[in-house]
Amino acid sequence: MxxxxxxxxxxxxxxxxxxxxxxxxxxxxxxxxxxxxSFTEWGAFGGHTWTGTDNYVRLIHDPEVGRALVNTFAYTFLGLLSIPLAIVFAALLNRKMRGVGIYRTFFFLPVVTMPVAVAMVWRWLYNGDYGLINYVLSLVGIDGPNWIADPDTALYALVVIGVWTSVGYNLIIFLAGMQAIPADYYEAAELDGAGPLRQFLRITLPLLSPTAFFVSVVSVIGSLQLFDLVFIIAGSGNAARANPAYPRLETVVQLFYDRAFVTNDRGYGAAIVIMLLLIITVLTALQFRLQRKWVHYA
Structure with missing residues (x-):
């Protein structure tokens, strides 16, 4: 044995x-x-020397790091709007209706579309001179801003793209969670006189809490690593910094890319990405802890 x-x-x-x-x-x-x-300094022609915690001391006193963190956290927080939107759309598509498969496909298309293509299309839509959004606004007498070049609207414009691209993925996850709920609960609630809205609030939402927890963890991790949209829309290096709205668009990963691959300050770039790794670890652990408390009180 x-x-x-x-x-x-x-x-x-x-x-x-x-x-x-x-x-x-x-x-x-x-x-x-x-x-x-992250504890080293790289030369212009390769090679590195041990510098201890110098990069982390520099990171703490670097105002650009703080600005990138604020932008990243703001994008992450606002991007969570995709979760309630996905729940609502999933509830609407979790019904027997004609063409429901086509609607689900339309919602999921942004997920399978290449990020570069998504960024290029939205860059055209947001263009202040010939973009479609400003053209539609001009039809009703509104002079739209240059969405990506205006510091007041740049971050919110980026959030709209992020929500648009993530709703489809979250919707599929929530749809799977809704279809796993036994139909007996809804039948019993209907016999007790509960309408569709009350069933949604009293049955669907509570039983979707594990699914919502998974989606929130994945969404936070993905938002904290935002890079491709900013890189395509704003660029990098001196060309990106010429954009007056760049201070509102720069994220932690974008800053890491500029330091590690544009200015060749790889040791400092490594320190930035390790900082991001620690932030993701702490926030994920915090979400798990909050989930356990939620289940305990429930």
Whole structure:
């Protein structure tokens, strides 16, 4: 019996070995290497020297880091609007209606569209001179701003794109969660005289809390790593900084890219990305803790 258990354990480790090896090589090792480089300074022609905590001291006193953090947190917080929108749309599409598959496909299309294509289309829509949004506003006598170049509207314009691209993914997750709720609950509620709205508030929403927790964790992690939309819409380096709204668009990952690959300050860039990793870890742990308290009180 002991030999049989050892054989089973060896076969189990053999099956997970390829995945474990891939995670170690492509995820764990780069994280450890980046953590090491965050304590170094790189030369213009390669090579690095150990500088201790100098990069982290510089990071604390860098006002651009604080500005990027504020922008990233603001985008993350406002981007959570996609969760209630996805719940509402999922409830509407969780009904027997003609063409429901087509509607679901339309909602999911932004998810499978390349981020570069999405950014280029929205960049044209937001253009202050010939963009479609300003053209429609001009028809009713409204002079629209240059959405991406105006510091007052740049971040909100970015949030609209983020919400538009994430609603479809969240909708599919919530739709799967709704379809997993037993129909007996709704039938019993209907016999007791509960209408559709009361059923949604008393049955659907409480039973969707695990799904909402998963979606919120994934949404926060994804929003904190925002880069591609900003890079395509605003660019990087000196060309991006010429945009008057760039201080409202720069995110932590964008700042990391500029420091590590534009100015070749790779040690400082590594410190920035390790800071972001710690922030994501803390916020995810906090969400798990809040979820456990929510379940306990419920």
């Amino acid at each position: 002991q030999r049989h258990r050892v054989t089973e354990a060896l076969w189990g480790y053999a099956f997970i070995a390829p995945t474990a090896l891939g995670l170690a090589v492509f995820y764990l090792w780069p994280v450890l290497q980046t953590a090491y480089y």
